[in-house]
Amino acid sequence: MHVRHLQLGSFRNWERVDLALRPGPTVLVGRNGEGKTNLVEAVGYLATLSSHRVSSDAPLVRHGAAQGVVRAAVRRGDRELLVEIEVNPGRANRVRVNRAPLSRPRELIGVVKSVLFAPEDLSLVRGDPTERRRFLDELLVSRTPRLAGVRGDYDRVLKQRNALLKTARLARGDALATLDVWDGHLVQLGSELLATRLRLVADLAPHVARAYADVAGPSPAAAGLGYSSTVPLAGDGAPLLPGSTLPTTDELAAALREQLAQRRRDEVDRGMTLVGPHRDDVVIHLGPVPAKGFASHGESWSLALALKLATFALFRADGEEPILVLDDVFATLDADRRAALAAVARSAEQTLITAAVLEDVPAELRQHVVVVGGGTAEPLDVGGLPDAGPVDDSMLGVPGDR
Structure with a gap:
């Protein structure tokens, strides 16, 4: 192309x-x-x-x-x-x-x-989770364009649910019943996003490891990727290993629904949705520790470059x-x-x-x-x-x- x-x-x-x-x-x-x-x-x-x-x-x-x-x-x-x-x-x-x-x-x-590498990409390693979620979701949508609709629908449901939560403290039972309806939408869309994100991280991880070895040269530390989620079943940030068994969409939906039920009171008190893929993170590892906060400036540059070269390699693997x-x-x-x-x-x-x-x-x-x-x-x-x-x-x- x-x-x-x-x-x-x-x-x-x-x-x-x-x-x-x-x-x-x-x-x-x-x-x-x-x-x-x-x-x-x-x-x-x-x-x-x-x-x-x-x-x-x-x-x-x-x-x-x-x-x-x-x-x-x-x-x-x-x-x-x-x-x-x-x-x-x-x-x-x-x-x-x-x-x-x-x-x-x-x-x-x-x-x-296209795959773009720019100085701003250092934020993928050193920045907030928002940067890494954006990177992951853009790659996800580029590989599977129909997920643009899922992602857009999830954002709309999240906005509506947050608006309802802001008023839920003073709301009556009928408003809380409406919240149950939005929970169903959030579970359906959120579990699909979680499942596809996990698969993408698993697909990308070996390419990141190889690319980091190429750009960093001899190093005792290997690069890895993990997924940290507000839904424990989806990951605690530990590196995904080759051959790891990933939870199914149905299993993630059940786990997400359970977490929403457990955090309902906290969400009403704070007026926001506390559970779901919008609060998750991709954890970049260097050896046994997360790169953020531990990697040097040179190592961070190598990891950011490895992420983009891994993306390029993943597209090629897709044909x-x-x-x-x-x-x-x-x-x-x-x-x-x-x-x-x-x-x-x-x-x-x-x-x-x-x-x-x-x-x-x-x-x-x-x-x-x-x-x-x-x-x-x-x-x-x-x-x-x-x-x-x-x-x-x-x-x-x-x-x-x-």
């Missing part, structure tokens, strides 16, 4: 940019603040409908514009897909694939697959070839980690790399270079660029963006 052509309109600092891209590694080089990361952020947005830098869509739209547009021609094997997203802060986004509108934007998830995006990371890595990352980058069908200084990027990855600056993005080596033509507005235009 690779992006053949990328077009942005009123996206971040770009009023408009058209960029032809090749398979293999491409370095986007330019001074900080010129928009390199904004270009690769747009590629990630095609895959996840979210940004790795902000939690809402509003910052993605250029100041003064009502909407932003991301368009791309994406090659998947011998097929080409024309994808466009109209980003509408405060309103529903609109998505088209091959000129056909999708009824819901989330139907795009899974069409484009996919994701786009690899490396956002301003080579300057922060030592020689051994740079070499390990470069080896994976060379093997990807397409790797997009951003750097402020070209020499920070290993020489073998400088096959194609795009200079970003002054509101333009221009290839240094335009000769022989294999491009079947631009993504033009007449072919892919979004109503309201003409």
Whole structure:
């Protein structure tokens, strides 16, 4: 899979940019603040409908514009897909694939697959559980797109249940009976999320161990993953071992229902849902201890990189070839980690790399270079660029963006 052509309109600092891209590694080089990361952020947005830098869509739209547009021609094997997203802060986004509108934007998830590694990923090791839950759920949805609906429905049920709990202390019996109904919805959706998260952690763990060994070099400590849940049956954070027996969805549903019953009084007192996958965590281990609070800065970087390389390897094990995006990371890595990352980058069908200084990027990855600056993005080596033509507005235009 690779992006053949990328077009942005009123996206971040770009009023408009058209960029032809090749398979293999491409370095986007330019001074900080010129928009390199904004270009690769747009590629990630095609895959996840979210940004790795902000939690809402509003910052993605250029100041003064009502909407932003991301368009791309994406090659998947011998097929080409024309994808466009109209980003509408405060309103529903609109998505088209091959000129056909999708009824819901989330139907795009899974069409484009990418793995991004950026300095912000250090928070996966050192940050709050929210960061790790987001990482896990985005990967979960990318592998199994239908789970976007389960995740969205769970969030809506959680919001409704929390609203009811806030008033439950003064509520009468009929309101508490309504709470029982929301418990049923929470159990149904939450148990499915728990089961699929556990399976994902189990699938990802051996890839993390191998990737960490590659990037960290000889080390007495091995990397591992565990799952820590408010539902004890789902895990206490201990590393998942190969061949571990995982609880079924039905078993998790029964355990979740039991925990909700046990914590009902606490939840009413505090006015919030205290049990469920929204309060769980992925525990990253380094040897026998959790990495958070114990790993050094270098070890934390290696673990964050291992998580992303493991994600890349997991997609490949699924038969996919994701786009690899490396956002301003080579300057922060030592020689051994740079070499390990470069080896994976060379093997990807397409790797997009951003750097402020070209020499920070290993020489073998400088096959194609795009200079970003002054509101333009221009290839240094335009000769022989294999491009079947631009993504033009007449072919892919979004109503309201003409």
